[in-house]
Amino acid sequence: ESEPNWILKDALGNGGGRVWPLTSANWRGVSRLAFPDDLQDARAPMVIQRYVKHPKLWPGGFKFHLRVYAAVFGDLRWYVYSRSLVCIANKPYYPAASSDGKKGVTSGEAERLRGGGDGDAAHPSLFIDRER
Structure with missing residues (x-):
């Protein structure tokens, strides 16, 4: 089977619970799992994103992603909310095909601390608050 080029989630x-790698060989089966006819949440919003085989890692080997909220209007005016979120995984990332058997970890499995919260994750999410 070919390697995935896209991820459906x-x-x-959050936490990688409903994430499916898509390939040219499995997309029909994945669509039946993600959009079953008999479930109430079959119309839940889904996202397709390009699969990144070698992701950029946070120092120490942790996956991360940025969450930035923006509003774009039809006349191309845009606004970016002044508080953005950096989500960092709480365990180091290992590629799925790692020879040592360690499991890859998504940044969605990170502990999230909101604005200086009281969690105890080794690498908590950080708020970046920049006024523009």
């Missing part, structure tokens, strides 16, 4: 999910 629940837009409202």
